[in-house]
Amino acid sequence: MSEDWDEFAAHWEQDEQPRIFRDEAFASLMAHGVLSDTARVLDFGCGTGLLSEKLSPLVKEIIAVDTSRVMLDTLKAKAITNVTALCADLDDPATRAGAAWLADLDLIVASSVCGFLPDYEKTVQTLSAALRPGGHFVQWDWLAADDDAEFGLPQARIGSALEGAGLEDVTVRQVFSVTFDGEALPVLMGAGHVPSA
Numbered sequence: 345m346s347e348d349w350d351e352f353a354a355h356w357e358q359d360e361q362p363r364i365f366r367d368e369a370f371a372s373l374m375a376h377g378v379l380s381d382t383a384r385v386l387d388f389g390c391g392t393g394l395l396s397e398k399l400s401p402l403v404k405e406i407i408a409v410d411t412s413r414v415m416l417d418t419l420k421a422k423a424i425t426n427v428t429a430l431c432a433d434l435d436d437p438a439t440r441a442g443a444a445w446l447a448d449l450d451l452i453v454a455s456s457v458c459g460f461l462p463d464y465e466k467t468v469q470t471l472s473a474a475l476r477p478g479g480h481f482v483q484w485d486w487l488a489a490d491d492d493a494e495f496g497l498p499q500a501r502i503g504s505a506l507e508g509a510g511l512e513d514v515t516v517r518q519v520f521s522v523t524f525d526g527e528a529l530p531v532l533m534g535a536g537h538v539p540s541a
């Protein structure tokens with residue numbers, strides 16, 4: 345997967361759609377009301393850090409993780425003081441075991457990532473286990489009609505995955521759409537939080 349995404353890195357920030365997606369995701373996150381200036385945030389599948397850039401002035405620290413070194417090179421070149429960029433694959437048991445950063449998180453954001461994961465449900469469980477009591481998980485993904493769709497996730501599958509990971513107050517709804525070649529593609533936001541202590 346990381347080799348595929350490496351090829352997108354050179355033009356990712358020049359293309360209009362990733363920025364529109366980021367701006368809309370950021371707006372829906374603000375409306376969700378889970379940001380705080382003391383928050384320790386994980387931007388999972390951060391890519392070139394489009395969302396991390398917007399979040400960095402509003403939170404304490406961001407751990408930005410991706411499997412594509414080339415995507416991460418763009419983020420590292422931005423040298424954002426409270427953003428730490430890490431190349432890591434949570435499907436690797438050794439990575440999971442040694443990931444000290446995968447703990448004590450107040451918020452995890454995953455923007456257009458979950459639909460590309462080899463084992464979405466397992467990854468959500470791994471990520472949710474790294475949240476502090478009351479911590480929030482928020483993802484944005486293209487709406488897919490069913491599991492056979494070329495990309496994206498079905499709405500019901502997101503709800504099941506988040507609830508299966510032990511998250512509470514799970515909501516999954518369309519928050520915006522992005523137009524490609526004249527076609528408006530709906531984007532879902534899935535959100536939930538771990539129980540408070």
Ligand SMILES: C[S@@+](CC[C@H](N)C(=O)[O-])C[C@H]1O[C@@H](n2cnc3c(N)ncnc32)[C@H](O)[C@@H]1O
Nearest residue numbers: 345349389390391394410411412415455456457
């Ligand atoms: C569509 S891009 C989105 C990038 C970024 N979140 C954004 O909105 O600009 C998907 C990203 O997910 C990353 N990715 C894919 N599989 C991953 C995995 N298993 N773990 C972490 N990142 C992954 C890719 O390398 C790529 O940077």
